[in-house]
Amino acid sequence: MKKSAQNYQIDNLDKNILSELMNDARKAYSEIAKRYKVSPATIHVRVEKMRAAGIIKGTHLAVNPKALGYEVCCFIGITLRQAGDYPSAIAKLEKLEEVIEAHYTTGQYNVFIKILTRSIDDLQNILINRIQAIPEIQSTETLISLQQPIKRDLQP
Known part of the structure; x- marks a missing residue:
């Protein structure tokens, strides 16, 4: 069952992950994990949960x-x-x-x-x-x- 964004409660780690990926969507999960002292698997799981909840809609390339x-x-x-x-x-x-x-x-x-x-x-x-x-x-x-x-x- 897919969780909606309304049902998913983001915490400080989720906010930090979002901030990191919004600044550089290509940043390695291992770099984010190291900075916040968690495993890369934790970052991966959190990102996938936020995708499933509709919080993360995708990634895109910014063009000037x-x-x-x-x-x-x-x-x-x-x-x-x-x-x-x-x-x-x-x-x-x-x-x-x-x-x-x-x-x-x-x-x-x-x-x-x-x-x-x-x-x-x-x-x-x-x-x-x-x-x-x-x-x-x-x-x-x-x-x-x-x-x-x-x-x-x-x-x-």
């Missing part, structure tokens, strides 16, 4: 978008024509590779997305010809990110 030529990061608030348009609008937005995040929100916008583009010209093209062309979208407001002074993962 600017190093790949993506110079423009922006956020777009989207107002849908009708609330029922949400599923089809999301399906269409999901097909746009520039859309890297989408959030269903309360407040002024129904959906808030984050996109990366290579240039302002690309942003204009994507906005006018691909995003605003989606029939379910009534209006948009674009906010261009000038810099990202804070970026961090949730600490356990």
Whole structure:
């Protein structure tokens, strides 16, 4: 039976393991074990239990978008024509590779997305010809990110 994250109580060792792996997902379990004075098997078991509980969702490689030529990061608030348009609008937005995040929100916008583009010209093209062309979208407001002074993962 799979434990849910709600039923799994993490302790200080689990928090330390998460912190270590969040800083370097490739860190050897033996290094973590040595630092916290437990066996590598203990680290392995704890990690597997946190995976089973859904606390650890996987590992990923972090890429620097600017190093790949993506110079423009922006956020777009989207107002849908009708609330029922949400599923089809999301399906269409999901097909746009520039859309890297989408959030269903309360407040002024129904959906808030984050996109990366290579240039302002690309942003204009994507906005006018691909995003605003989606029939379910009534209006948009674009906010261009000038810099990202804070970026961090949730600490356990």
